[in-house]
Amino acid sequence: RKEVEQDPGPFNVPEGATVAFNCTYSNSASQSFFWYRQDCRKEPKLLMSVYSSGNEDGRFTAQLNRASQYISLLIRDSKLSDSATYLCVVKRDGGFKTIFGAGTRLFVKA
């Protein structure tokens, strides 16, 4: 079993849709949490950090539930440019170990 699990998708949604991604992690020693985005044949880039209090950045909302070891990402009003792979990421071991989920692919269609 992988330490960080995500639904691989793909999610195919029309423009303007709301889409939610889920992620679970198995190591309770995980300390910090992030969502990254990876476009085809590009490097991963930070989308946002995730906190227990929840955080929002424009159309993106991330939430962490430490008790359930569950992380979510909500994208509202999807744009064509949101098409990418979304990677759930956890850090532990003092931050020296950053572990990526396998990613969830999103296709937003016109």
Next chain:
Amino acid sequence: DTAVSQTPKYLVTQMGNDKSIKCEQNLGHDTMYWYKQDSKKFLKIMFSYNNKELIINETVPNRFSPKSPDKAHLNLHINSLELGDSAVYFCASSQSGRDNVLTFGAGSRLTVL
């Protein structure tokens, strides 16, 4: 000015050869990493170095030898290349600390024939 730069971007070579990939960061970070992304797109940590010291070695075959001559550089040398080594290798850096994020290089696509 690229924050994390890797060379070469593409590498095609025969089985059994030895090759190196270089990485440099100009962000002043103290921690650098190598990740491997295989054909299934799974991004797996290989090594983590902090202030030139090896911190994480994720049971990578000893054909892979990282070297960090200083905090700004982390190179990866691979001996006796195998078909299964074909992948995209990403270098990344961060400042140490649990909340600090990774910045990735553009990746080096290695194809072993």
